[in-house]
Amino acid sequence: MTDSLAISKFTDLANPTRFLALAARILPWMAAATVMLFAIGLYLSFTTEGDYQQGLTVRIMYVHVPAAWLSMMCYTVMAVSAIGTLVWRHPLADVSHKAAAPLGAAFTLIALATGSLWGRPMWGTWWVWDARLTSVFVLFLMYLGLIALNRAMDDPSRAARVSAVLILVGFVNIPIIKFSVDWWNTLHQPASVIRMGGPTIDQEFLWPLLIMAIAFTMLFFTLHTTAMRNEIWRRRVAAQRRMAARMAGREA
Amino acid sequence: MTALLLRDLKLSVRAGGGALIGVLFFMTVVAVIPFGVGPDLNLLSRIGPAIVWIGALLSALLGLDRLFQTEREDGSLDLLLMQEHPLVLTVLVKCLAHWLGNGLPLVIASPLLGLFMNMDEVAIGATMLTLLVGTPALTFIGAVGAAVAVALPRGGLLVSILVLPLAIPVLIFGVSASYAAVEDPAPFMPPFLILVAITMFFAVLGPLGAALALRNAGD
DSSP states (O other): OHHHHHHHHHHHTTSHHHHHHHHHHHHHHHHHHHHHHHHHHHHHHHHSOOBTTTBGGGGGHHHHHHHHHHHHHHHHHHHHHHHIIIIIOOHHHHHHHHHHHHHHHHHHHHHHHHHHHHHHHHHSSSOOOOHHHHHHHHHHHHHHHHHHHHHHOSOHHHHHHHHHHHHHHHTTHHHHHHHHHHHSOOSSOOOSSSSTTSOOSOHHHHHHHHHHHHHHHHHHHHHHHHHHHHHHHHHHHHHHHHHHHHHHHHHO | OHHHHHHHHHHHHSTTSOHHHHHHHHHHHHHHHHHHHOSOHHHHHHHHHHHHHHHHHHHHHHTTTHHHHHHHHHTHHHHHHHSSSOHHHHHHHHHHHHIIIIIHHHHHHHHHHHHHTTOOHHHHHHHHHHHHHHHHHHHHHHHHHHHHTTTSTTOHHHHHHHHHHHHHHHHHHHHHHHHHHHSSSSOSHHHHHHHHHHHHHHHHHHHHHHHHHHHHHOO
């Protein structure tokens, strides 16, 4: 019973007006939570002690690691929305994966840039063609390709369905990124937080990292909801413009 | 299905099909490399397999937009969509025909280019073998990109951008298998078998994705 209720609620969201009402209600709270989490997280990351070897540069981790996680989570969100587009023809799913692509590209770019800045003092080079770095760079290229594809078509629903296919095919890259550090013996260190047998990272760094990760996740969902709202508005404006043009044509 | 295979093959071999253009492009790309890096034979023989692979990748991409574009232009794509056969099978057959027309000539031409690159016999054989196994994967991956971009007026460039990231694993394992055959410590079989696995994986996923995209791209 609860199951069917949940689904009926979810399908309720197919009505964009309902989604807009929900977004208007929860967006201020989400934004406030994001700001608070960032305040706590940034305070913690700047007050904890530096690593005895890495010194202050360890603080780059608090931005780099959450951004990298988010770049993969964003693609997963897009893949789930793509399934929503193709299987249920959920109209919000179209909007969702279209809105998520630029966000994902931004997070991936942040992860790449901060990783590069961190790599310079630690590894002695800005960039190496290591498996993890390469696969994340491929992810970045895929985001850009998806954005380009979405822009190339003028019919939004067809663009959404076609890019959904591509998103799902590209999803093979996500496990490659995740396990690249285990499959290939590379310069990038293996996972130290989410792993079997608990995190190996010190408590000192774990707390700020976790709070920053939650803050980044909240930031993503806030921006994603905002972007979806904007996209719906943009489509409405476009539809009304078309209607106005048609009316004007009839009057003339 | 056989009729479709033969028809596509004939179309690709005859004038305007562009199968030979792909091979010519392949040769041109490889021939340009020595001008870029200099005619040092030792260096060329070291980077030879990689160059041949990259040339094959680029020329495989070149012909991709032709996979569904002409069918769409003359309307026969709609006929293919309306058939009783599963569309996945039709796409698979079209991919096979495309590979026979565009991929296989690249494989056949690769030993000659290997000679240009001053590679030894083992390296040439290994590169040819890996190309034989790897280029179908490029076609299958490319089919998804071609199907996605079929509705676009000038999708050729976009197809390459969309397909290249996905084709990187093929390139990695193809090149590493070719090198493993020449250099002693690295074993040849593991990367080669992974390459085979990638090809088989995309032989399933590629036509499925392409069929899905074709159904959705129709207006």
